Amino acid sequence: xxxxxxxxxxxxxxxxxxxxxxxxxxxxxxxxxxxxxxxxxxxxxxxxxxxxxxxxxxxxxxxxxxxxxxxxxxxxxxxxxxxxxxxxxxxxxxxxxxxxxxxxxxxxxxxxxxxxxxxxxxxxxxxxxxxxxxxxxxxxxxxxxxxxxxxxxxxxxxxxxxxxxxxxxxxxxxxxxxxxxxxxxxxxxxxxxxxxxxxxxxxxxxxxxxxxxxxxxxxxxxxxxxxxxxxxxxxxxxxxxxxxxxxxxxxxxxxxxxxxxxxxxxxxxxxxxxxxxxxxxxxxxxxxxxxxxxxxxxxxxxxxxxxxxxxxxxxxxxxxxxxxxxxxxxxxxxxxxxxxxxxxxxxxxxxxxxxxxxxxxxxxxxxxxxxxxxxxxxxxxxxxxxxxxxxxxxxxxxxxxxxxxxxxxxxxxxxxxxxxxxxxxxxxxxxxxxxxxxxxxxxxxxxxxxxxxxxxxxxxxxxxxxxxxxxxxxxxxxxxxxxxxxxxxxxxxxxxxxxxxxxxxxxxxxxxxxxxxxxxxxxxxxxxxxxxxxxxxxxxxxxxxxxxxxxxxxxxxxxxxxxxxxxxxxxxxxxxxxxxxxxxxxxxxxxxxxxxxxxxxxxxxxxxxxxxxxxxxxxxxxxxxxxxxxxxxxxxxxxxxxxxxxxxxxxxxxxxxxxxxxxxxxxxxxxxxxxxxxxxxxxxxxxxxxx
Amino acid sequence: xxxxxxxxxxxxxxxxxxxxxxxxxxxxxxxxxxxxxxxxxxxxxxxxxxxxxxxxxxxxxxxxxxxxxxxxxxxxxxxxxxxxxxxxxxxxxxxxxxxxxxxxxxxxxxxxxxxxxxxxxxxxxxxxxxxxxxxxxxxxxxxxxxxxxxxxxxx
Numbered sequence: 001x002x003x004x005x006x007x008x009x010x011x012x013x014x015x016x017x018x019x020x021x022x023x024x025x026x027x028x029x030x031x032x033x034x035x036x037x038x039x040x041x042x043x044x045x046x047x048x049x050x051x052x053x054x055x056x057x058x059x060x061x062x063x064x065x066x067x068x069x070x071x072x073x074x075x076x077x078x079x080x081x082x083x084x085x086x087x088x089x090x091x092x093x094x095x096x097x098x099x100x101x102x103x104x105x106x107x108x109x110x111x112x113x114x115x116x117x118x119x120x121x122x123x124x125x126x127x128x129x130x131x132x133x134x135x136x137x138x139x140x141x142x143x144x145x146x147x148x149x150x151x152x153x154x155x156x157x158x159x160x161x162x163x164x165x166x167x168x169x170x171x172x173x174x175x176x177x178x179x180x181x182x183x184x185x186x187x188x189x190x191x192x193x194x195x196x197x198x199x200x201x202x203x204x205x206x207x208x209x210x211x212x213x214x215x216x217x218x219x220x221x222x223x224x225x226x227x228x229x230x231x232x233x234x235x236x237x238x239x240x241x242x243x244x245x246x247x248x249x250x251x252x253x254x255x256x257x258x259x260x261x262x263x264x265x266x267x268x269x270x271x272x273x274x275x276x277x278x279x280x281x282x283x284x285x286x287x288x289x290x291x292x293x294x295x296x297x298x299x300x301x302x303x304x305x306x307x308x309x310x311x312x313x314x315x316x317x318x319x320x321x322x323x324x325x326x327x328x329x330x331x332x333x334x335x336x337x338x339x340x341x342x343x344x345x346x347x348x349x350x351x352x353x354x355x356x357x358x359x360x361x362x363x364x365x366x367x368x369x370x371x372x373x374x375x376x377x378x379x380x381x382x383x384x385x386x387x388x389x390x391x392x393x394x395x396x397x398x399x400x401x402x403x404x405x406x407x408x409x410x411x412x413x414x415x416x417x418x419x420x421x422x423x424x425x426x427x428x429x430x431x432x433x434x435x436x437x438x439x440x441x442x443x444x445x446x447x448x449x450x451x452x453x454x455x456x457x458x459x460x461x462x463x464x465x466x467x468x469x470x471x472x473x474x475x476x477x478x479x480x481x482x483x484x485x486x487x488x489x490x491x492x493x494x495x496x497x498x499x500x501x502x503x504x505x506x507x508x509x510x511x512x513x514x515x516x517x518x519x520x521x522x523x524x525x526x527x528x529x530x531x532x533x534x535x536x537x538x539x540x541x542x543x544x545x546x547x548x549x550x551x552x553x554x555x556x557x558x559x560x561x562x563x564x565x566x567x568x569x570x571x572x573x574x575x576x577x578x579x580x581x582x583x584x585x586x587x588x589x590x591x592x593x594x595x596x597x598x599x600x601x602x603x604x605x606x607x608x609x610x611x612x613x614x615x616x617x618x619x620x621x622x623x624x625x626x627x628x629x630x631x632x633x634x635x636x637x638x639x640x641x642x643x644x645x646x647x648x649x650x651x652x653x654x655x656x657x658x659x660x661x662x663x664x665x666x667x668x669x670x671x672x673x674x675x676x677x678x679x680x681x682x683x684x685x686x687x688x689x690x691x
Numbered sequence: 692x693x694x695x696x697x698x699x700x701x702x703x704x705x706x707x708x709x710x711x712x713x714x715x716x717x718x719x720x721x722x723x724x725x726x727x728x729x730x731x732x733x734x735x736x737x738x739x740x741x742x743x744x745x746x747x748x749x750x751x752x753x754x755x756x757x758x759x760x761x762x763x764x765x766x767x768x769x770x771x772x773x774x775x776x777x778x779x780x781x782x783x784x785x786x787x788x789x790x791x792x793x794x795x796x797x798x799x800x801x802x803x804x805x806x807x808x809x810x811x812x813x814x815x816x817x818x819x820x821x822x823x824x825x826x827x828x829x830x831x832x833x834x835x836x837x838x839x840x841x842x843x844x845x846x
Contacts, residue, residue: 071785198780199782199784199787202782205791206763206784207764207770208722208724208763209723211722214726215722223717268706268709268710268717327727327733327735327822327823328727328786329726329727376725376787377786405726408730408733595782599785599823599825599828600785602825602826602827603825606826607824628732629727629733629820630730636817636818637813637817637819637830638817
């Protein structure tokens with residue numbers, strides 16, 4: 001499997017719990033989403049040349065976005081692509097999130113792929129509408145298409161005048177799209193792509209009108225919360241529901257594979273009922289501890305092959321588990337009736353939920369609707385279908401709409417974790433201290449939510465992005481996961497790349513080498529990375545003397561079809577290290593929405609500050625220790641560094657942005673602590689004990 | 692019982708020990724305040740009680756009494772409050788889920804500190820988690836809201 005195919009893997013659910021991997025070739029996705037034929041219609045005073053575009057008589061345009069907005073801004077950026085090619089003012093566009101539907105092709109939101117994969121298909125979807133409207137006007141005027149231009153929702157012709165789209169709908173809908181060639185707007189004529197655009201949902205967010213999964217309320221609906229086993233791997237043995245059922249407005253108590261659900265007419269009653277449940281749990285290992293797990297991983301790190309002659313250098317790092325901790329706790333609402341299922345869930349995997357609902361209920365997939373409200377964060381967690389399984393099962397039992405709400409405690413303790421890992425890196429150095437050979441050996445766990453991600457070669461391929469001119473290899477060993485593990489922003493790059501960049505910084509600190517110069521020398525054959533490195537170093541003012549106790553760290557990453565370099569400054573003069581400033585230079589190819597890109601980069605930096613300077617998930621006595629933002633020490637505004645985002649101009653095809661800045665920012669921050677203190681970090685977080 | 696929410700008196704048919712958050716959300720359909728943790732650790736539900744920030748998730752509705760609750764909906768329905776304007780203008784939201792709470796903390800800050808420093812902002816908003824990391828824009832938006840407020844008269 002090639003690296004690029006690896007980025008295109010996505011999950012499909014079977015049986016609601018088991019997950020298998022399928023591969024969607026880009027060409028197939030293009031063919032399914034970019035042509036005019038599927039879903040074309042022109043009746044009812046509107047023109048819908050494909051599933052993504054609908055022009056209404058008053059000239060307003062509805063754009064259907066086939067991805068889930070979990071904060072990355074795709075409802076804005078993807079709609080911009082369509083509006084550009086349709087030649088309509090962005091203000092005339094209303095954005096709709098697609099329901100699960102094969103007409104849209106693959107709908108999974110993952111792998112920083114939304115803009116990358118849809119850049120051409122969605123522009124073609126908009127352009128298809130435009131060329132048909134132009135043809136309709138040209139026919140009416142009796143002039144060649146080429147003499148007409150589409151501008152701001154109108155077709156204009158120098159002698160014939162102007163026709164607004166609203167007056168061309170029926171004519172355009174009557175045309176055969178196959179007879180009109182689709183052309184794309186040349187880059188130098190773009191009016192929307194590349195300009196800062198505020199989010200289409202801002203007005204709703206700031207007035208409280210934005211609707212998330214948690215806000216779904218159905219008539220006659222129930223709210224369910226699930227009592228989950230206190231020990232990892234335990235399950236309910238005996239349930240005494242009497243006290244729970246005695247709580248006013250508690251309606252039922254039901255057993256699920258994941259625990260014991262309390263269903264009530266409102267949330268407070270469900271939570272109160274859960275407190276009153278008496279459950280006897282069996283199983284689990286009360287001696288399990290993440291410190292031991294990390295020791296086991298460290299012992300399992302494969303040995304390095306025999307090194308060539310030279311000065312050897314090695315370092316070891318440990319990376320902890322991380323929870324996703326989406327701001328909006330995990331939730332889903334389902335309504336199962338005799339012959340249909342309706343699900344409302346901010347999922348990253350709509351088609352998986354649709355298939356899951358069909359399999360759990362025996363109802364045909366064509367009778368399953370999956371509606372997608374806004375999602376309050378995702379970070380990979382919402383690609384899983386555990387909560388929809390709970391909601392579908394409970395609604396099938398209750399015969400009413402049921403919203404399953406995970407509490408924050410559930411979310412922190414019982415979600416999937418980013419796998420922990422242990423790394424040992426070896427290098428052979430020349431007389432200047434520069435690496436001439438390297439080996440990276442690590443041990444980690446698979447992703448239990450995607451068993452395919454148990455193969456060491458795939459994990460290496462996903463995580464290892466080493467582009468420096470140092471020959472060597474990477475060897476991984478995969479131990480069985482002791483708890484549920486899943487996709488977390490940047491996936492294995494979050495451990496593997498961070499270890500590799502921390503190692504390069506360790507080489508520099510050891511040999512008294514300049515971190516930027518060291519990387520510059522090794523990136524001679526990587527012009528995109530090199531340009532990012534120079535841009536970040538220059539914007540940072542690399543080389544200037546830092547205040548006493550401060551240190552700076554550097555890291556780079558080439559991934560998702562993009563390149564990035566980070567310089568971070570940390571103040572280690574106080575009791576706790578404090579991130580002061582982070583400069584990120586990115587080359588993501590063509591930028592669709594600079595404001596959205598900057599936000600994604602800032603977000604990755606915030607994750608990096610959080611996980612380098614404090615946040616981790618630990619297990620003691622068989623249970624996850626953390627339970628909320630009180631003890632899962634996520635970044636707050638008072639510790640937030642200045643973040644400067646430098647866009648390196650590029651005409652390359654769009655690359656991904658959502659996961660791009662996390663690994664190099666984490667490595668640069670850790671490297672800054674190393675540079676400031678002279679102490680090699682044992683891993684992440686750099687403060688406290690790991691695991 | 693009756694409580695005052697965003698200028699109206701509303702009847703809540705839930706027990707007095709119900710957290711105000713669920714009285715607002717499930718009882719009254721006021722969905723701006725968000726559930727993030729239920730233990731006062733994240734700030735997503737932050738609203739105002741007689742103008743001071745409070746955590747509806749840890750305040751029993753029976754304790755509210757006759758005091759006035761202001762949620763994000765109460766800033767203004769049309770987004771014209773300086774904090775709302777600044778948040779939209781500077782494109783602060785990513786997922787947006789925490790932003791109602793962030794804005795309510797900011798609105799309360801500006802009532803008594805019309806020209807806040809970064810340190811004032813950090814102190815007033817440090818208990819509001821943003822998991823997306825919008826802090827740089829939040830800080831800029833509070834300054835912008837302060838400016839809009841001075842230009843447009845007190846809100």
